[in-house]
Amino acid sequence: MAAILSIRDLRKTYDGGFQALKGVSLDIEEGEILALLGPNGAGKTTLISTICGITTATSGSVSVGGFDNVGQFRQARALIGLVPQEITLEPFTKVLDTVTFSRGLFGKPASPALVEDVLRKLSLWEKRDSRIMDLSGGMKRRVLIAKALAHEPRILFLDEPTAGVDVELRKDMWGIVRELKADGVTIILTTHYIEEAEAIADRVGVITGGELLLVEEKEQLMARMGQKQLEVQLTAPVTAIPAALAQHNLQIVNGGDALLYTYDTRAERTGITTLLNDVAEAGLVLADVQTRESSLEDIFVGLVSGGKASGGAVSGDAA
Amino acid sequence: MNWTAVATIYRAEMARFWRTFLQSFISPVLSTSLYFVVFGSAIGSRIQEVDGVEYGAFIVPGLVMLSVITQSISNASFGIYxxxxxxxxYEILSAPINFLEVVAGFVGAAATKSLFIGTVILCTASLFVDLSIQHPLAMVAFLVLTCLSFSLMGFIIGIWAGNFEQLQLVPLLVVTPLVFLGGSFYSISMLPPVWQTITLFNPVVYLVSGFRWAFFGQADVPVLLSLGAIGGFTLACMAVIWWIFKTGWRIRA
Structure with missing residues (x-):
């Protein structure tokens, strides 16, 4: 697949001297969902703002669909839809009017049919004559998405689309994102909810301190860096690990009620069979066994706290 | 030019005006009527004529200028603020439009509104006094140019302002005094010689004078100088706005 968005060594230093982006390079392929994951203040919003033309880059370049976002800003920006993080809508306007406005602002001829289609997809059609101030928070977010989609962009930026929304609405939003992807829209979303990236992204980029630590297929990332844990629950508690089990690197958890075994899912042998045999030989009686995969969150915490991607800096807490 | 975008911004700005049409219409009618009751009738009856023009009629150009200037600034500054x-x-900054298109939409709408209000005031005034317009074309030209140039200035104020207080600051502290002291209600020749010279540094003098010339054929300063002043002011505002968008001052980090 061809890159629809190419970012090269993008740097941004604000007037106060704060370096928000320290040379970010990134290619985004057409039709994918990329989640930019990072803590607050990592540079996620600055990155999006710089691509969209709201912030001026200090150096570096951005090419959108082959158009430079400064020199050919008209062609470049026409391809982009932006959903901002904050709810920024004029309270007194009506839903239909503000969405129609967004289409016109991008120079597209009026198309009531298309606007209706967008509003219907976002379950806003019934609310088309409502004023923004009369809508719920969730509806307002949908209006922001409708505005961004009104000019038929090929790339959609969602800046923290689910920050501060309840679980149900978040799932709703994920559904919308998946539908958009099915329509062929490339989606770049920022989030600090790992769950979100895990649920909908094809690729995950981790950004912190203005640097992109890594960009990788979500599945690969989790497989490469993911660890699995096996918790062996015992009928009678132990105070020390029996000598026969020393070679397995076990941890005692739950006050001695369980033993925790950490293994690599990608290794040729996980060592589980040997472990369970050894447990039985040591005279311990199993009550139950449980396995747990390390989540993207574990990987993320490992990355951000450990600086640059080191491949194995993953720690998993006892379940 | 992305004319669709210009028309979109223009229409959205005008929509705000139509939403509050009644107050947009009634307030200038009322204030003009009050000026005529106070200045035209109560005070004007004691003043015979100014430069051969009846006082009630003499103040009409100044009154129109006063409203048009303040309305242009407040409409345009509010529109962008x-x-x-x-x-x-964010939507405007990320849209495929350049600064000329943004300005054309916002300033065009603000100027249209004040042009409308100026016309309403002229119509109201004609109910009170006998208005003769000697140079109708020049009158329209001065009116349109004033609406445009002060809307441009308002646009700059709107971008500069960091809060609602600052939005009011310039109109209140700078523009209103300049307009009142700019010969709206008197002829400069009525002032002591020293003040006649000082007053020539007030740009509004040239506007009011030129506008009054269009009505009565008499001016405090040569009409071409008036035209040059307002033309220069328009260009200066355009240059400032061009610089604002080029550098992103106060709008683009």
Whole structure:
């Protein structure tokens, strides 16, 4: 697949001297969902703002669909839809009017049919004559998405689309994102909810301190860096690990009620069979066994706290 | 030029005007009527004529200028400050439009509104006094140019302003005094010689004088100088706005 968005060594230093982006390079392929994951203040919003033309880059370049976002800003920006993080809508306007406005602002001829289609997809059609101030928070977010989609962009930026929304609405939003992807829209979303990236992204980029630590297929990332844990629950508690089990690197958890075994899912042998045999030989009686995969969150915490991607800096807490 | 975008911004700005049409219409009618009752009738009855023109009629150009200038500034400054305040200016900054198109939409709408109000005031005034317009074309030209140039200035103020107080500051502290002291209600020749010289540094003098010339054929300063002054002012505002968009001052980080 061809890159629809190419970012090269993008740097941004604000007037106060704060370096928000320290040379970010990134290619985004057409039709994918990329989640930019990072803590607050990592540079996620600055990155999006710089691509969209709201912030001026200090150096570096951005090419959108082959158009430079400064020199050919008209062609470049026409391809982009932006959903901002904050709810920024004029309270007194009506839903239909503000969405129609967004289409016109991008120079597209009026198309009531298309606007209706967008509003219907976002379950806003019934609310088309409502004023923004009369809508719920969730509806307002949908209006922001409708505005961004009104000019038929090929790339959609969602800046923290689910920050501060309840679980149900978040799932709703994920559904919308998946539908958009099915329509062929490339989606770049920022989030600090790992769950979100895990649920909908094809690729995950981790950004912190203005640097992109890594960009990788979500599945690969989790497989490469993911660890699995096996918790062996015992009928009678132990105070020390029996000598026969020393070679397995076990941890005692739950006050001695369980033993925790950490293994690599990608290794040729996980060592589980040997472990369970050894447990039985040591005279311990199993009550139950449980396995747990390390989540993207574990990987993320490992990355951000450990600086640059080191491949194995993953720690998993006892379940 | 992305004319669709210009028309879109223009229409959205005008929509705000139509929403509050009644107050947009009634307030200038009322204030003009009050000026005529106070200045035209109560005070004007004691003043015979100014430069051969009946006082009630003499103040009409100044009155129109006063309203048009303040309305242009407040309409345009509010128009661009509001999206800045709400935050939806992101949409304008990320749209495929350049500064000329943004300005054409916002300033065009603000100028249209004040042009409308200026016309309403003229119509109201004609109910009170016998208005003769000697140079109708020049009158229209001065009116349109004033609406445009002060809307441009308002646009700059709207971008500069960091809060609602600052939005009021320049109109209140600078523009209103300049307009009142700019010969709206008197002829410069009525002032002591020293003040006649000082007053020539007030740019509004040239506007009011030129506008009055269009009505009565008499001016405090040569009419071409008036035209040059307002033309120069328009260009200066355009240059400032061009610089604002080039550098992103106060709008683009």
């Amino acid at each position: 509001f999206p800045k305040f709400i935050g939806n200016i």
